[in-house]
Amino acid sequence: MRPMPEPFRIKMVEPLYPSTREQRKRWLEAAGYNLFNLHATQVYIDLLTDSGTGAMSDRQWSMLLRGDESYAGAESFYRLAKTVDDVFGFTQFVPTHQGRASEALLFGVMVKPAQIVPNNTHFDTTRANLEMAGACAVDLPIPEARDTASEHPFKGNIDIERLEKLLEDTTPGRVPLGMLTLTNNSVGGQPVSLENIEQTKLLLAKYDVPLFLDACRFAENAWFIHRREPDWKDKPLEEIVRTAFSFADGFTFSAKKDGLANIGGLLGVRDKSVFEQIKQRMVVTEGFPTYGGLAGRDLEAIAQGLTEVLDPAHLAHRVGQAVSMVEQLDGAGVPVLKPAGGHGVFLDARRFLPRIPLEEFPGQALAAALYLETGVRSCEIGSVMFAKRDKDTGEMRFPDLDLVRLAIPRRVYTNAQLAWVAEGIADLYAQRDHITGMRMVEEPPVLRHFSARFAPIFRAVIQ
Numbered sequence: 001m002r003p004m005p006e007p008f009r010i011k012m013v014e015p016l017y018p019s020t021r022e023q024r025k026r027w028l029e030a031a032g033y034n035l036f037n038l039h040a041t042q043v044y045i046d047l048l049t050d051s052g053t054g055a056m057s058d059r060q061w062s063m064l065l066r067g068d069e070s071y072a073g074a075e076s077f078y079r080l081a082k083t084v085d086d087v088f089g090f091t092q093f094v095p096t097h098q099g100r101a102s103e104a105l106l107f108g109v110m111v112k113p114a115q116i117v118p119n120n121t122h123f124d125t126t127r128a129n130l131e132m133a134g135a136c137a138v139d140l141p142i143p144e145a146r147d148t149a150s151e152h153p154f155k156g157n158i159d160i161e162r163l164e165k166l167l168e169d170t171t172p173g174r175v176p177l178g179m180l181t182l183t184n185n186s187v188g189g190q191p192v193s194l195e196n197i198e199q200t201k202l203l204l205a206k207y208d209v210p211l212f213l214d215a216c217r218f219a220e221n222a223w224f225i226h227r228r229e230p231d232w233k234d235k236p237l238e239e240i241v242r243t244a245f246s247f248a249d250g251f252t253f254s255a256k257k258d259g260l261a262n263i264g265g266l267l268g269v270r271d272k273s274v275f276e277q278i279k280q281r282m283v284v285t286e287g288f289p290t291y292g293g294l295a296g297r298d299l300e301a302i303a304q305g306l307t308e309v310l311d312p313a314h315l316a317h318r319v320g321q322a323v324s325m326v327e328q329l330d331g332a333g334v335p336v337l338k339p340a341g342g343h344g345v346f347l348d349a350r351r352f353l354p355r356i357p358l359e360e361f362p363g364q365a366l367a368a369a370l371y372l373e374t375g376v377r378s379c380e381i382g383s384v385m386f387a388k389r390d391k392d393t394g395e396m397r398f399p400d401l402d403l404v405r406l407a408i409p410r411r412v413y414t415n416a417q418l419a420w421v422a423e424g425i426a427d428l429y430a431q432r433d434h435i436t437g438m439r440m441v442e443e444p445p446v447l448r449h450f451s452a453r454f455a456p457i458f459r460a461v462i463q
């Protein structure tokens with residue numbers, strides 16, 4: 001497919017930082033082969049994350065000047081409240097400093113130790129927040145999510161049968177809430193159908209369990225529904241979003257994604273008593289409920305972002321960038337997750353590097369090699385993030401997939417730049433036999449992927 005041209009023109013530019021392979025080799029070693037430890041200026045094209053890395057529009061920048069910095073009851077909060085009601089149909093919400101703060105607040109109020117929270121797939125911070133609350137986070141993706149070659153249109157769906165079994169088998173009160181992550185980041189930014197959202201709601205309601213959406217990429221999810229779901233094909237995106245949220249008893253949201261802002265989050269709940277408890281609790285950690293750890297100008301940026309993100313031209317171009325990269329890579333024989341997800345391109349590291357055993361972190365090895373050869377920063381989403389030693393048997397449990405995510409920041413890189421990245425990956429694939437595995441030499445106890453350090457197993461080959 002010919003990529004759609006950028007639906008914007010560029011008013012301000014920021015330099016890129018080219019580097020030599022020799023420089024990158026030194027920087028990589030100093031960073032312990034963990035790309036989170038690099039300085040941003042050591043990166044040429046930064047596809048580490050699409051979170052908070054987007055470009056704001058001229059309208060968002062202009063709204064910053066209208067930020068009302070009053071401690072309580074700022075006008076900016078009320079403008080945001082109107083938008084949240086218009087877009088999501090929620091009147092009870094608080095702003096937070098980012099998505100994980102919404103998770104911590106919600107679970108702090110609703111989740112008790114030893115309880116179980118099911119989700120299509122928990123994002124790493126969601127899982128970590130639940131585990132810190134002493135609860136058990138259970139992932140129930142559909143089987144197709146494990147097959148990177150399956151073209152299932154809604155690979156992000158939750159497995160309804162397994163959810164029903166979990167609810168049947170657990171004692172009443174043990175599941176305080178169920179979640180759906182839209183889109184399902186950990187399985188490749190894959191969408192969840194409206195049918196699946198509705199079925200999940202109906203099933204949870206049967207067991208008196210509320211449904212919460214992790215709505216970070218609600219607009220991309222709506223775009224896929226608009227393009228792929230027969231009953232909703234070509235329906236207005238606004239209507240799709242309102243319908244999806246009509247099934248929700250609450251939502252967490254990182255405005256750093258589909259809020260088109262560089263910082264911020266939201267937490268919405270319908271239950272009055274839960275809402276009151278959240279407001280009490282947040283004063284200790286986030287701030288007063290009308291600013292939630294943000295400046296008034298941040299609230300304005302989010303409100304404006306939420307009015308722009310459902311523009312079909314934006315979503316067609318954004319998802320189109322991922323689709324063209326996947327087509328280019330697939331055409332070159334590179335094992336890439338299909339169909340293309342909403343916010344990035346996911347390389348299948350196990351198929352890319354079949355000779356590297358799981359204990360040697362093929363995803364981390366691939367991400368490090370890609371940086372070394374091209375200066376492109378990506379992110380391992382696999383065993384470094386999710387593998388765990390079984391407490392009883394001591395055996396290592398690996399996740400279903402080892403992916404390397406090339407997350408596409410919103411409105412930042414052009415089609416030409418992304419085509420160049422895909423070319424670099426295809427070249428690396430041709431030399432894949434030179435890539436060696438990694439050993440983890442420093443392992444922090446929580447969210448280890450952010451700060452773990454590695455060493456290549458055969459140092460002589462990465463040179």
Ligand SMILES: Cc1ncc(COP(=O)(O)O)c(C=O)c1O
Nearest residue numbers: 051098099100123125185216254
């Ligand atoms: C699906 C999902 N949930 C939650 C979060 C956490 O959001 P934040 O980074 O704003 O804390 C992320 C961030 O990447 C995410 O992708």
